[in-house]
Amino acid sequence: MPSFIQSKEMLRVLVADDIDSSRQELVAMVRDIGHEVLEAPSGEVALHLIDSDCPDVILLDLLMPRMDGFQVAQEVRKRVNGKWLPVIVFSSLEGDEHFAKALQSGAADYLVKPVKPIILRAKLRQYQRILSMQSKMGLLAQRQHAINEHIADAVITTDEQGRVSELNRAARNIFQVNDAQVNMRLSVMDLIGKTLKQLMSRAEIEIILPDGRTVWFSVAHNSWAIGLQVFFTISLHDLSEVKRIERMKDEFLATVSHELRTPLTSILGALGLLAAGAGGPMPPAAVELAQVAKRNGDRLSRLIDDVLDLTKLEGNRMPLHLRTMDLRLLTEEAISANASYAQRTGVRIELQCVGHLFQVKLDPDRFLQVMANLLSNAIKHSPKDAVVRVVLETHGPSLKVHVMDQGPGIDKDFRKNLFEKFSQADSSDRRAMGGTGLGLYICRMLVEKMNGTVSADPGVTGGATFTVSFPRIVTPDERTWVLCIAQDRQLQERVLEWLSDVAKVELASSLETAAEIVLHLGAPSFVLADPQAQGPADQFCTKLLRIVANDRILLTGGALDAGFAARHGLQWLSLSITPRHEFVTQVRALLSGSPMDQQHGKI
Amino acid sequence: MEKFERVMCVEDDPDIRLILDFSIGRMGGFSLCLCSGGQEALDKVEGFRPQLVLLDVMMPEMSGPQTLTKLKELPTMRGVPIVFLTAKSMQEEMEELLAFGATGIIVKPFDPMTLPDNIRIYWEHGRGTDT
Numbered sequence: 239m240p241s242f243i244q245s246k247e248m249l250r251v252l253v254a255d256d257i258d259s260s261r262q263e264l265v266a267m268v269r270d271i272g273h274e275v276l277e278a279p280s281g282e283v284a285l286h287l288i289d290s291d292c293p294d295v296i297l298l299d300l301l302m303p304r305m306d307g308f309q310v311a312q313e314v315r316k317r318v319n320g321k322w323l324p325v326i327v328f329s330s331l332e333g334d335e336h337f338a339k340a341l342q343s344g345a346a347d348y349l350v351k352p353v354k355p356i357i358l359r360a361k362l363r364q365y366q367r368i369l370s371m372q373s374k375m376g377l378l379a380q381r382q383h384a385i386n387e388h389i390a391d392a393v394i395t396t397d398e399q400g401r402v403s404e405l406n407r408a409a410r411n412i413f414q415v416n417d418a419q420v421n422m423r424l425s426v427m428d429l430i431g432k433t434l435k436q437l438m439s440r441a442e443i444e445i446i447l448p449d450g451r452t453v454w455f456s457v458a459h460n461s462w463a464i465g466l467q468v469f470f471t472i473s474l475h476d477l478s479e480v481k482r483i484e485r486m487k488d489e490f491l492a493t494v495s496h497e498l499r500t501p502l503t504s505i506l507g508a509l510g511l512l513a514a515g516a517g518g519p520m521p522p523a524a525v526e527l528a529q530v531a532k533r534n535g536d537r538l539s540r541l542i543d544d545v546l547d548l549t550k551l552e553g554n555r556m557p558l559h560l561r562t563m564d565l566r567l568l569t570e571e572a573i574s575a576n577a578s579y580a581q582r583t584g585v586r587i588e589l590q591c592v593g594h595l596f597q598v599k600l601d602p603d604r605f606l607q608v609m610a611n612l613l614s615n616a617i618k619h620s621p622k623d624a625v626v627r628v629v630l631e632t633h634g635p636s637l638k639v640h641v642m643d644q645g646p647g648i649d650k651d652f653r654k655n656l657f658e659k660f661s662q663a664d665s666s667d668r669r670a671m672g673g674t675g676l677g678l679y680i681c682r683m684l685v686e687k688m689n690g691t692v693s694a695d696p697g698v699t700g701g702a703t704f705t706v707s708f709p710r711i712v713t714p715d716e717r718t719w720v721l722c723i724a725q726d727r728q729l730q731e732r733v734l735e736w737l738s739d740v741a742k743v744e745l746a747s748s749l750e751t752a753a754e755i756v757l758h759l760g761a762p763s764f765v766l767a768d769p770q771a772q773g774p775a776d777q778f779c780t781k782l783l784r785i786v787a788n789d790r791i792l793l794t795g796g797a798l799d800a801g802f803a804a805r806h807g808l809q810w811l812s813l814s815i816t817p818r819h820e821f822v823t824q825v826r827a828l829l830s831g832s833p834m835d836q837q838h839g840k841i
Numbered sequence: 842m843e844k845f846e847r848v849m850c851v852e853d854d855p856d857i858r859l860i861l862d863f864s865i866g867r868m869g870g871f872s873l874c875l876c877s878g879g880q881e882a883l884d885k886v887e888g889f890r891p892q893l894v895l896l897d898v899m900m901p902e903m904s905g906p907q908t909l910t911k912l913k914e915l916p917t918m919r920g921v922p923i924v925f926l927t928a929k930s931m932q933e934e935m936e937e938l939l940a941f942g943a944t945g946i947i948v949k950p951f952d953p954m955t956l957p958d959n960i961r962i963y964w965e966h967g968r969g970t971d972t
Contacts, residue, residue: 499928503950507860
């Protein structure tokens with residue numbers, strides 16, 4: 239409860255009674271209790287005082303000449319609009335029926351004469367509480383209303399069907415609606431040309447206003463309920479100014495970029511020509527200096543590109559054209575685009591693909607930009623004659639591209655900041671390598687915009703490994719697939735090779751990964767599992783059975799035998815002694831749904 | 842076979858014109874006509890009869906696209922590739938520029954040592970065709 243709302247300590251009580259003595263008695267009693275009193279010797283005077291002095295509670299005698307208590311109660315109900323004025327009637331009449339009649343006429347309560355002080359005190363105390371609560375609620379409502387009316391954003395309240403029940407002043411002004419129209423219960427569609435669903439499904443929305451302007455609004459919404467009835471409150475914030483500033487910023491950047499590049503074209507052009515001897519022969523020292531200038535000019539040029547990309551990315555203004563692409567082809571393209579740089583520095587790039595379905599949704603140009611960055615980084619940090627390995631693999635629901643170099647690797651403390659702005663390991667490194675310090679940050683932004691992730695890990699054999707990961711597209715013809723759970727690389731490779739013409743294979747090195755894959759892709763056609771190096775084999779089987787049904791599991795691995803598998807209700811097969819064609823036959827049988835052959839299980 | 846020897850460059854920045862002179866003219870061995878704006882190019886195109894035009898995009902008075910449109914109207918220019926020279930811009934802007942009917946785009950800053958080879962490639966691809 240806000241502090242400015244005080245509860246009412248003293249009530250103003252109007253006592254209306256035509257008999258002086260009994261009125262005096264009541265007045266004294268009310269004063270004793272500690273309240274302020276107004277006196278009325280008749281119904282007419284009572285009504286007059288109600289209008290002029292605003293009492294909080296009325297004590298009303300039912301039997302009065304001319305205008306009696308019933309009439310006064312009815313009048314009170316008529317004239318006090320909005321505010322509740324409790325009327326307590328009293329009478330010495332016998333029986334309950336006239337009290338019932340008084341309550342029907344609008345009285346709140348009754349007292350039997352003679353009125354006992356203890357009862358009166360208790361009753362007034364109750365009304366004091368109720369009135370105080372009512373006043374607090376009134377003030378709160380008033381405050382909320384004032385806030386609602388004075389905020390600049392349009393606030394619209396609708397019911398579930400999208401019928402508008404309330405509009406604040408800003409909304410009425412923006413959409414040019416008057417109170418009468420609000421009472422007609424217009425729909426949001428009538429009002430702003432959008433359905434409730436459209437409004438609630440977007441963070442920003444373009445609305446055509448009655449004055450013909452098209453304006454972008456940001457949308458915030460919430461729902462609330464009174465009993466079973468649900469309401470939605472939508473607030474719309476005009477983004478015209480934000481958009482205008484964004485546009486100005488874009489234009490400014492475009493101009494700046496042009497203005498910066500024009501002199502740079504001359505500088506770099508002149509230096510390039512000088513270094514190439516176009517200006518005549520130069521002594522070696524002069525050539526070296528021209529090369530220094532050229533190299534740094536190139537860096538400045540890249541920095542301008544990066545800053546511009548960055549501004550667009552951060553402002554969400556870089557348009558991405560997401561398309562379904564084969565990541566293998568794109569990766570090959572990226573490698574060939576960077577091959578000449580690698581060659582110049584004596585580095586070889588090798589591509590290895592694990593698995594065979596590399597469909598992803600991304601912007602090919604932006605992916606090539608990311609790869610160019612990662613590859614040039616890897617080449618830059620590689621020793622002479624080293625190999626940069628690029629590995630493309632399916633990994634459960636994702637496709638991963640690893641770029642592994644044999645360079646000095648990444649310092650552990652530094653790794654967490656690697657993908658932030660200006661975050662090269664140290665500034666001397668940045669200068670020595672000609673980087674801008676923005677490349678990896680831009681990579682991360684680009685990859686994230688394409689729903690992927692990028693990470694850096696220490697390489698297994700030294701060096702650094704950068705990994706870009708995208709969600710894979712699962713096509714309907716992938717319904718037949720085999721999940722292979724094994725840590726042994728050789729075993730994995732054999733399964734991939736042997737089943738390359740039979741079914742798609744998903745590799746999982748642990749049960750956790752396997753569970754993740756099943757969660758994403760659904761149940762596999764069957765599972766080939768090797769419990770080796772996965773903890774106790776019994777536990778492994780128990781956990782595995784929680785992921786897939788037993789008739790879909792084929793255990794393998796030299797450490798086990800058919801007996802062990804049978805104890806878990808599973809089949810077993812040794813991949814090291816089963817020839818390829820038998821294994822393939824068995825898998826085909828499994829995939830076509832025929833029961834597994836026990837004979838093979840015993841090989 | 843037609844020999845590729847005449848190139849017209851339209852560029853408002855005098856220093857870049859000088860670089861182009863060195864690169865395409867002196868290093869590349871082309872006969873070069875340097876123009877500082879679109880109007881000059883239109884005036885000189887009849888007399889020079891370029892086999893390829895390298896055209897800056899952002900120029901005062903007459904912009905690159907405007908110049909391109911006017912050049913394309915001339916019978917002399919039929920089948921002559923026009924290549925835009927522009928500060929690296931977004932993909933969209935590139936597509937827009939190509940939509941004007943340019944054969945290609947060379948991005949600034951360019952490498953003056955490889956520029957002659959690049960325009961030769963554009964000439965081989967773009968000559969005789971009207972987009």
